[in-house]
Amino acid sequence: MKKIFIIILMAASIPVTAQISSVFAVDSVEYKIGDKIKMGKATDGLPEFSYILRWVRENVSTLEKPKNPAIDSLQIVSITKNEKWSDFNVECKMMVTGTDFYYTYSIIFNKAIETGEIKSKRPDYFVAPTSKQALEALKKAKEKVDLGLMTQEEYNLKMEELKKYIKD
Numbered sequence: 294m295k296k297i298f299i300i301i302l303m304a305a306s307i308p309v310t311a312q313i314s315s316v317f318a319v320d321s322v323e324y325k326i327g328d329k330i331k332m333g334k335a336t337d338g339l340p341e342f343s344y345i346l347r348w349v350r351e352n353v354s355t356l357e358k359p360k361n362p363a364i365d366s367l368q369i370v371s372i373t374k375n376e377k378w379s380d381f382n383v384e385c386k387m388m389v390t391g392t393d394f395y396y397t398y399s400i401i402f403n404k405a406i407e408t409g410e411i412k413s414k415r416p417d418y419f420v421a422p423t424s425k426q427a428l429e430a431l432k433k434a435k436e437k438v439d440l441g442l443m444t445q446e447e448y449n450l451k452m453e454e455l456k457k458y459i460k461d
Contacts, residue, residue, distance in 0.1 A: 313372050316381050319403040320413040329366040330385065331412040336423065344405040348397040367398055380404060427458035 315325040324330065336343045367385035374381055381402040386395045405411040409420040422430065434451045437443035443451075 313374055316372050316374070316383075316402070318381070318413075319406050320415050320418045322414045322418075324369060324372070324383070324402070324414075326369050326372060328369050330369060330383075330414075331366050333409040333412045333420075336408045336410060342405075342410050344401040344408065344410050346399045348399070372402075422455070422458050424458060424460040427455040431455050431459070 315323050317323050332345065335341055367387050369383055370386050371384040372381055373384075383400045383402045385398045385400060387398065400411060402411070406413055406418075407420065408423075413420075431452060434443060434448050438445060438448045
């Protein structure tokens with residue numbers, strides 16, 4: 294009886310991943326199996342993505358971070374909810390034109406949308422700038438003040454807007 298209780302207790306501590314048919318993502322849009330999604334740009338101007346991983350070969354457990362894409366869209370083939378990550382893992386496939394070959398992508402979905410690595414279906418969705426992007430925008434605004442292209446009041450408003458994104 295003691296052994297059975299320990300096994301049940303251990304099984305209860307494993308995070309459950311459940312397959313689902315659709316998800317309302319962080320941008321308040323429903324994404325479903327079969328939907329096409331568009332890739333954006335890698336976070337912080339990096340050459341590779343942070344939340345999108347591509348399977349190197351089918352049936353091999355090797356993942357790589359793809360470079361900024363020349364890819365127009367991916368098709369969602371599965372959606373899973375992982376309680377441990379508090380996010381959704383979306384698996385997508387991209388067919389290589391004129392062949393039967395495809396790439397499989399695994400995406401940490403909400404993070405990819407928040408950072409702009411996946412483009413939201415909602416055109417007015419705001420992707421918050423990273424700390425580095427906010428600092429660069431503030432420096433450009435300061436240059437405009439120095440050149441007389443922006444008033445000090447406009448700069449102060451811009452600074453208040455960007456300040457919350459800049460981390461020490």
